[in-house]
Amino acid sequence: MLSFIKSKNSPAPTELAPSSWATRVKRGLEQTRNSLGRQVSGLFGGGRIDAALYDELESILLAADTGVDATTWLLDELRRTVKWDGLTDAVQLKGALQETLVSLLAPLERPLDTGTNKPFIIMLTGVNGAGKTTSIGKIAKYFQSQGKSVLLAAGDTFRAAAREQLMAWGERNNVAVIAQDGSSQQKADPAAVIFDAINAAKARGIDIVLADTAGRLATQLHLMEEIKKVKRVIAKAEPGAPHEVLLVLDANTGQNAVSQVQAFDAALGVTGLVLTKLDGTAKGGVIAAIARQRKEGPPLPIRFLGMGEGVDDLQPFDAREFVEALFD
Amino acid sequence: MFDNLTSKFSGVIKTLKGEARLTEDNIQEALREVRMALLEADVALPVIKEFIARVKEKAIGQDVMSSLSPGQALVGVVHQELIAIMGGETVDINLATVPPAIILMVGLQGAGKTTSSGKLAKWLIDHKKKKVLLVSCDIYRPAAIHQLEILAGQTGADFFPVHPGQQPKEIANAALDFARRHHHDVMIMDTAGRLAIDEAMMQEISELNALLKPIETLFVVDAMQGQDAVNTAKAFSEVLPLTGIVLTKLDGDSRGGAALSARYITGKPIKFVGVAEKLTGLEPFHPDRMAARILGMGDVLGLIEEAQRGVDLDEAEKLAKKMKSGKGFDLNDFKMQLQQMRNMGGMSAMMDKLPSQLSHAAQNVKMDDKVVNRTEGIINSMTGQERAKPEILKASRKRRIAVGAGVSVQEVNRLLAQFEQTQKMMKMMSKGGMAKMMRGLKGMLPGRR
Numbered sequence: 001m002l003s004f005i006k007s008k009n010s011p012a013p014t015e016l017a018p019s020s021w022a023t024r025v026k027r028g029l030e031q032t033r034n035s036l037g038r039q040v041s042g043l044f045g046g047g048r049i050d051a052a053l054y055d056e057l058e059s060i061l062l063a064a065d066t067g068v069d070a071t072t073w074l075l076d077e078l079r080r081t082v083k084w085d086g087l088t089d090a091v092q093l094k095g096a097l098q099e100t101l102v103s104l105l106a107p108l109e110r111p112l113d114t115g116t117n118k119p120f121i122i123m124l125t126g127v128n129g130a131g132k133t134t135s136i137g138k139i140a141k142y143f144q145s146q147g148k149s150v151l152l153a154a155g156d157t158f159r160a161a162a163r164e165q166l167m168a169w170g171e172r173n174n175v176a177v178i179a180q181d182g183s184s185q186q187k188a189d190p191a192a193v194i195f196d197a198i199n200a201a202k203a204r205g206i207d208i209v210l211a212d213t214a215g216r217l218a219t220q221l222h223l224m225e226e227i228k229k230v231k232r233v234i235a236k237a238e239p240g241a242p243h244e245v246l247l248v249l250d251a252n253t254g255q256n257a258v259s260q261v262q263a264f265d266a267a268l269g270v271t272g273l274v275l276t277k278l279d280g281t282a283k284g285g286v287i288a289a290i291a292r293q294r295k296e297g298p299p300l301p302i303r304f305l306g307m308g309e310g311v312d313d314l315q316p317f318d319a320r321e322f323v324e325a326l327f328d
Numbered sequence: 329m330f331d332n333l334t335s336k337f338s339g340v341i342k343t344l345k346g347e348a349r350l351t352e353d354n355i356q357e358a359l360r361e362v363r364m365a366l367l368e369a370d371v372a373l374p375v376i377k378e379f380i381a382r383v384k385e386k387a388i389g390q391d392v393m394s395s396l397s398p399g400q401a402l403v404g405v406v407h408q409e410l411i412a413i414m415g416g417e418t419v420d421i422n423l424a425t426v427p428p429a430i431i432l433m434v435g436l437q438g439a440g441k442t443t444s445s446g447k448l449a450k451w452l453i454d455h456k457k458k459k460v461l462l463v464s465c466d467i468y469r470p471a472a473i474h475q476l477e478i479l480a481g482q483t484g485a486d487f488f489p490v491h492p493g494q495q496p497k498e499i500a501n502a503a504l505d506f507a508r509r510h511h512h513d514v515m516i517m518d519t520a521g522r523l524a525i526d527e528a529m530m531q532e533i534s535e536l537n538a539l540l541k542p543i544e545t546l547f548v549v550d551a552m553q554g555q556d557a558v559n560t561a562k563a564f565s566e567v568l569p570l571t572g573i574v575l576t577k578l579d580g581d582s583r584g585g586a587a588l589s590a591r592y593i594t595g596k597p598i599k600f601v602g603v604a605e606k607l608t609g610l611e612p613f614h615p616d617r618m619a620a621r622i623l624g625m626g627d628v629l630g631l632i633e634e635a636q637r638g639v640d641l642d643e644a645e646k647l648a649k650k651m652k653s654g655k656g657f658d659l660n661d662f663k664m665q666l667q668q669m670r671n672m673g674g675m676s677a678m679m680d681k682l683p684s685q686l687s688h689a690a691q692n693v694k695m696d697d698k699v700v701n702r703t704e705g706i707i708n709s710m711t712g713q714e715r716a717k718p719e720i721l722k723a724s725r726k727r728r729i730a731v732g733a734g735v736s737v738q739e740v741n742r743l744l745a746q747f748e749q750t751q752k753m754m755k756m757m758s759k760g761g762m763a764k765m766m767r768g769l770k771g772m773l774p775g776r777r
Contacts, residue, residue, distance in 0.1 A: 063373050065554040068364055128577060128605075129438030129550065158605075160446075160482075161475035168470030217580035220605070250438060254370030254554025254585065277437065280523045286554065309468075 047090045049082055057097075064285030067255050070292045074100055098323055104291050105319035110301035112244060112272060112316075114148070114208055119201040121209045121234060121241040123194075124274075125227060125264055126248035128215030131276035133162060135248050135306055136210050137169035138314035139274075142304075144173065148207040153197030154179035155190040155230065158214035166212055176200075190214065190226070191233035198237035211242070218263030231268055246303060248274045251284040258289050261300060276306035279313070355387055358402065371585035372558040375413075375592045383409050413588060414615035419597035421452075422571065425543045428461065428507040428515040432540060434533055434568060435548035436560060437521030440576035442472060444548055444602055445518040446479030447610035448574075451600075453484055454608075458513040460485040463503040465496035465536070466520035476518055483607055486512065496520075496532060500540055517542070524563030534567050547594065548574045551601075553586040561593040570594050575613065576602035657751050659715040663707045666700050702735060706743050709733040718744060 047053075054075060061071040074097070081087065081096045114120040122139070124132050133156065140150045152170050154177055156162035163179045170177035178197035180188035194211045201209045213230060216223035234242045247270045249257050264270050278284055291299045302317040359380050366376045387405045423429040431448065433441045445462060452458040462480040466472035473490050480487035488503045500517065507515040517540065522529035537545060547570045549557065564570060573594065575587050578601045591598055598613040707715065709732030714721055721729075721744065723737075730737045 059373055062367055063555045065370075065556070068367050127552070127580065128443075129440055131438055159443075159475070160478035161471040164471035164474050165469065217577060219580055250550075250552075252436065252550070252554060252556055252560075253552045254557075255368055256370070256552040256580065257554075280436070280525065280556070280560075283556065 049088060049090055049093055053090060053093070054079070061285065061288075064283035065254050065257075065289070066285035067258070067289035067292075070104075070285075070288040073292060074104070074288065101288070101323045102320050104288060105323065107298050108273075108287065108291055108300070108302045109317055109319045110272075110303075112303045114143070114243075117238075117240065117243050119151070119198065119206050119209045119238070120243050121198060121201075121211065121238055122244040122246060123211045123213065123231065123234060123242040123268075124246045124248055125213050125268060125270075126215060127217055127250075127260060128159075130215065130248040130250045130253075131274075131306060132156070132215060132248045133165050133169070133212055134309075135274050135276055135304070135314070136166065136212050137173055138306060138312075139304065140169075140173050140175050140210055141312065142314055143208050144175070149205070150175050150208045150210060151197060151201045151204070151206045152177045153194045153209060153211040155194045155212045156214040157188040157190050157193060162212070162214065176204075191230045194230060195233050195237045198234065198241070202238070218260060218267075224263075224267045228267055244303075245269060245271050246274050247272070247300075248276060249286075251275050251278045251286070252280060253286060255286065255289065257286045258293055261290055261293060265300070270300055272301050272303040274304045274306065275302055275317075278305055279308045352388065355384065355402065359384060362406065366585060366588075369585040370552075370554050370557070370589075372555050372589040372593075374558060375589050378592070379409060379413060379588075382412075410588075411615050414591055415597040416615060418612055418614050419572065419599055420612070421599055422543055423456070423458070423514060428504070428512045429544070430504070430540050430542040431514060431516045431544040431546060432537060432542040433516065433518050433546055433548055433574075434564060434570075435521060436523065436550070436553075437469075439521065439548040439550045440574075440602060441521065441548045442466070442475050442479070442518050443605075444546075444574050444576055444600070444610070445476060445516050446483055446485075447602060447607050448600065449480070449485040449514075449516055450483040450607045451610050452514055459511065461488055461503065461507045461510070461512040461515045462486065462518070463488040463499065463515060464490065464518040465499040466518060467494070467496065467499075468520045472518075472520070479607070485516075486510070496536055497539060500536055504540065524560050524567075530563075530567050537568050542571075544571045544599075545569060546572050546574050546599065547590065547596070548576060549586055549590045551575050551578045551584045551586055552580060555589075557586040557589040558593050561590040565594040565596070570596050572596050572599040574598075574600045574602065579603045579605075579609070657754055659707055659710065659718050659747060662747050662750065663704060663715070666704055702733070702739070703743055703746075705733040706730075706735060706740055718747060 057078075058071055058075060061074060062068070066074070077100045078093065078096055081100065082093065085092075085096070087093060087096060114122075124136060126132050136152060140152060143150050150173075152166055152175055154163040154166045156166070157180070167177050167179060169175075178193065178200050180193050180196075190213060197211065198209055200206075211230075211234070213227060214223075216227065218224060231242060231245070245268050247261060247264045249260060253260070261270065261273070273290070275284060275287065287302065293299060305315050305317055305322075307313045307315065362383070363376055363380055366379070367373070371379075383402075383405050386409065387402050421431075433445050433448075435441050442464070445464075449460045449462055452460050460483075462476055462483075462485045464473040464476040466476075467490075477487045477489075479485075488499075488506055490499055494502070496519070503515065503517070517536070519533060519536065520529070522533065524530065545568055547561065547564055547568075549561070553560070573587075573590050573596055575584070575590075575598050578584065587598060598615070600610050601613050603609050603611055706729060709729045710721075714725060714729075721740075726737050726740045730740050733740075
């Protein structure tokens with residue numbers, strides 16, 4: 001069965017020699033830079049800072065999914081900087097915008113520390129089609145490359161063939177996958193699968209467990225209850241777990257990303273975000289909206305960016321690199 | 329999901345109320361709010377610009393001397409333009425060709441192509457009595473083909489088995505041959521998700537399209553997509569002769585601006601919307617109803633239609649009549665409604681169709697399925713007379729009912745309060761339409777606009 005699936009997978013695009021973080025991010029964000037960055041750079045070509053320039057900038061930010069609130073905030077900040085520092089030239093405005101963006105996004109940059117527990121249990125959630133299962137493969141590969149042992153739990157027992165998809169990924173990455181061999185008629189219980197996986201990880205001395213879950217929309221209350229249960233069961237298998245609850249967001253998503261963060265956080269206590277599909281033409285400006293979202297307390301950190309279909313196309317988030325890649 | 333957009337619009341309209349006439353100035357203000365609402369709803373900027381320009385042109389030129397208030401006149405214009413931009417009428421799927429009619433599903437990764445393929449097969453089997461073949465040429469995503477195979481099994485469609493190593497074009501050719509030999513009416517071709525900037529993949533889909541000459545090339549769009557919907561739609565429509573759009577994940581709480589963007593850019597009609605995770609969760613798209621929903625009028629028609637499908641026709645008609653008249657709505661009907669709700673896919677599916685003001689109110693009531701069960705239990709503990717005339721329920725009857733249902737008296741009271749609220753809403757809906765109802769709700773729910 002698995003060989004049948006595997007043989008149909010085109011080989012994962014082989015990456016060039018591992019390049020530096022910056023070049024990778026730049027490559028991944030090429031599209032964003034092309035559309036957003038070029039536009040902005042064109043804007044900053046020179047000349048006076050006037051109302052028309054701000055209007056133009058507003059349009060560009062809005063078109064990047066930054067959202068009304070974050071865009072208004074950015075422009076207000078920018079206006080203040082221009083006033084205080086007495087900026088007059090449009091070129092100077094570019095630097096000012098970069099700095100404002102970096103200061104907005106910097107609190108989102110908090111890498112994941114998996115050394116606090118063994119096994120360190122990570123649960124992934126998100127809406128349908130955000131890229132959870134694909135991200136799990138990439139995250140597994142990322143941790144493996146750091147010399148850690150990883151185990152995958154096929155907790156998406158709802159979507160047809162989700163289990164097979166994860167198993168295929170596991171095979172590619174050479175990672176064990178715990179799944180329940182339910183026939184397609186009888187759906188396995190996601191909490192039970194993940195419970196088993198955690199016990200297997202403890203027995204085998206695994207460092208990190210990645211638990212997949214089925215995609216769900218936050219409006220589906222019964223499914224939100226189900227995932228709360230999954231979390232409770234994880235805590236039974238390993239006290240204090242899950243150590244990380246990752247919400248996977250599609251960079252193509254518009255302002256609904258903000259409500260997704262809110263809803264999943266309310267249900268599960270999300271501890272980090274993964275932003276996927278940044279290699280398309282989507283601009284990911286919704287990050288700014290998310291950074292502005294929580295009025296009290298620090299914003300949720302972005303743990304990883306997904307920038308392609310290859311298993312290596314996953315990177316931790318670095319605010320300055322991200323902003324610089326946008327404007328180069 | 330359009331609810332959020334709906335409530336925004338309701339706010340916009342409010343600001344126009346009480347104005348004596350539409351002037352260029354006060355229209356400007358309201359239009360700016362419409363723009364903000366559309367931006368928050370993820371409608372793409374270029375589309376918004378065009379939309380606002382059209383509304384402005386129509387509104388200023390319009391004769392508001394009739395019995396309409398200026399506010400109503402502007403709502404009318406926005407409503408009409410929303411319908412116009414979404415395509416006017418419901419467009420049915422086109423199968424008028426020598427069988428097999430081929431439907432090609434295209435779109436970004438994670439848009440919902442495979443799930444929609446399965447749902448579409450189910451819809452064609454159930455509603456059009458077609459013999460359907462499901463084919464996948466997604467050789468890239470692990471287990472994608474297997475996913476479709478499972479869906480085929482669940483829908484009763486036939487599945488075309490793919491051999492390892494086959495390329496998409498070979499699969500297409502073989503499947504087409506298979507469908508002809510087995511006399512399939514429809515062949516649905518699921519494809520791999522692809523980025524519009526991936527030239528090799530776009531070339532592949534273009535070749536597939538040329539080879540299959542599908543009667544429908546459906547562009548699958550995620551209702552949650554942001555501003556980039558414009559670019560994606562543009563890129564796909566440049567490479568492929570799209571014939572229609574499938575809008576997915578509409579049961580979420582996204583504001584669905586992508587629908588407007590994709591429709592506007594491609595110029596192709598939205599033919600189906602995905603509204604639930606179940607395989608029956610696919611519905612034809614009704615632009616007029618959707619526009620009404622955006623404006624806060626709610627999809628009562630859709631609700632009744634669903635009732636007809638979920639329940640037997642007599643009961644549905646009774647319900648519809650009672651909803652319209654608001655008369656004689658008693659606890660028996662209340663219970664029947666709860667049961668029907670369950671038949672119709674639960675609360676969330678229903679909420680989606682209610683006018684936003686109503687569903688907000690209903691959200692306060694907080695009814696999930698557990699509560700529904702308990703409510704039913706309470707009603708079951710009442711006598712026929714009590715159900716027909718809830719006003720006779722006094723302390724001792726309530727105590728008896730509470731004991732019978734195994735709940736506290738407070739819960740019985742809560743149910744009765746809920747029932748009264750529902751009854752009130754129905755009365756309001758029947759009398760003076762929306763404006764009155766909104767006013768009524770404002771009074772009932774302090775804190776709401």
